[in-house]
Amino acid sequence: MxxxxxxxxxxxxxxxxxxxxxxxxxxxxxxxxxxxxxxxxxxxxxxxxxxxxxxxxxxxxxxxxxxxxxxLPLAEEVIDRPMFVSGEPRSGTTLMHALLAVDPGARALRFWEVMHPAPPPGTLEGTDPRIATADAEWREINAKMPRWLHCHPYNDMLGDGLPEDERSWAFDFRVMTPTAWWRVPMQNLSFGLPSDPPAQYRIHKAMLQALQYRRPLRHWVLKGFHTTRLDAFFDAYPDASLVWLHRDPVMVAASSTMMMADIMDGVVGKIDLVKEARAHVERVRWSIGNTMAHPLANDPRIQHVRYRDFVTDPIGVIRAYYAFADRSLSPEAEAAMRRYLAENKGDRHGKFHYSTQVLVDAGYDIAALNREFAPFRERFGVEIEQR
Structure with a gap:
């Protein structure tokens, strides 16, 4: 062909x-x-x-x-004080987002919406046929990439699952993610395509406006890798709050490497783990460097939270984030969050195995990496994880 x-x-x-x-x-x-x-x-x-x-x-x-x-007058929709979760990959951001999303007073992006974003759901009556379409597509994804469920069990939510905000840019061809390109035998492309953060956030906001149009008004809870685009992020959402989870960068690189190996196994087969590990270490270096240098990392609209603290007491951390965002955590919302935690164990589809050995195999000295990231650890109180 x-x-x-x-x-x-x-x-x-x-x-x-x-x-x-x-x-x-x-x-x-x-x-x-x-x-x-x-x-x-x-x-x-x-x-x-x-x-x-x-x-x-x-x-x-x-x-x-x-x-x-x-x-349609979609541009007139006001996105009021949205709440965002961000941080490095594999830092608990998806779990925190999932908990925020079960608040009856909140609205989150859903895969069925971003995978098929037109027309605005509020313009249709009855059950939206895109839900069934996206459910079928997610069954196809899970059948093709069954090991992804080990590290990302949230995929069992099918079309009602929670996409990262970056997924809203798929039709802008600034990212080529597995959830848009799973039928195509290629690795995803997150870097290398032209980036324009202000333009990207205009599209993201336009999508929120379309999805909010003619639907019950709820506050938005969202998740994405916004910490490397803080200027454009706060320009687009000046009244937003952002909770930023911080985890051991070495473990982030190790976990991300094995996650990508699990995803790509069903799309292109085995990948070069040495090459993948090196790519993730370099990405983490770049991201942590941005965190340490960016003046907006100290912005008062950002709440910094340690991954360990969130894992230890997720509801307590969320309650504190609501207070930080000047919102109230209702008894109904807290009950829904506790129910989610009880009914959705992280290993429900099998254990996800990873360790720093994948970085050692790629030629890295773990002690040297720990020394390299020591200033970051000291600033945010992040301890070295052992795995």
């Missing part, structure tokens, strides 16, 4: 929808970079066919999403 043709795909998406506005002059060029990345991967005809349909899915979603924004 021939390489994907970016211009032909753009024209086909316009033909399928009868729409033509990409809402960004630079979008066609950026999409072409993503297509070039796909064309650089050795895939068979079935893989290229899957990539073609995947690209068309995202392109048509984009056209319909921005058309909704032109025909």
């Amino acid at each position: 021939a390489d994907l043709d970016a211009q032909q795909l753009l024209r086909e998406a316009q033909h399928r929808t009868g729409l033509s506005d990409w809402a960004d002059e630079g979008f066609p060029e950026r999409f072409a970079l993503s297509v070039a990345h796909i064309n650089g991967i050795a895939m068979d005809a079935a893989g290229r066919a899957a990539a073609t349909e995947n690209a068309l899915w995202l392109l048509t979603d984009r056209l319909k999403f921005f058309e909704d924004r032109k025909r």
Whole structure:
């Protein structure tokens, strides 16, 4: 099968929808970079066919999403004092987000919404058919990547699961995540595509506005890797609060490496663990360097929390975050959170095994890494984990 043709795909998406506005002059060029990345991967005809349909899915979603924004007063929706969870990967952020999301007074992004974001759910009556569609897609994902459930059991929520905020940028082709590209035999691409944080947050906010439109008003609880984009984040959400979980950077790198190995095993097969470990150590170095240098890391809208403290007393930490965000944790919300903890054990789909040995095998001296991250540990009170 021939390489994907970016211009032909753009024209086909316009033909399928009868729409033509990409809402960004630079979008066609950026999409072409993503297509070039796909064309650089050795895939068979079935893989290229899957990539073609995947690209068309995202392109048509984009056209319909921005058309909704032109025909409906979505921009008038006020996103009031949203609560965000952030931190390094594998730092308890998903569990904290899951607990915040069971508050009856809260609203969280759901996979069925971000995977198929048009039209706004509030414009439909009855059961939204996208829920069943996304449930089926998640059953396909879980069948293809069964080991992912070991490190991320939340995938059993299917279409009602909780995406990271970055997933809202899939149709902007700034990230190529497993939950958008699982049918295509390639590794995800989180770095290397053009980044424009202000533009990305405009899309994120537009999605929240669309999902809030004509639905009961609740406060938003969200999760994403916002700590490396704090300027644009607070420009977009000046009244937001953010709880920032901090964990041992060495363990973050080890756990992230093995998580990606579990995800990719079902997509491309075994991956080079040495290469993967080195990539994660470098990413952690970059992120921790940003944390230590960025002046907004001290912003009063941010509450810093140790991973150990959250794991020890999740409800206590959440209660403190609500107070920090000037909100009240209702008895109903606390009861729902305690029920979630009792009914959703982290190892319900099997144990996730990881240790620093994967970094040792990649040539790292763990003691040297611990010395390297000592200033970070001292600043945030993060202890060395042993595993």
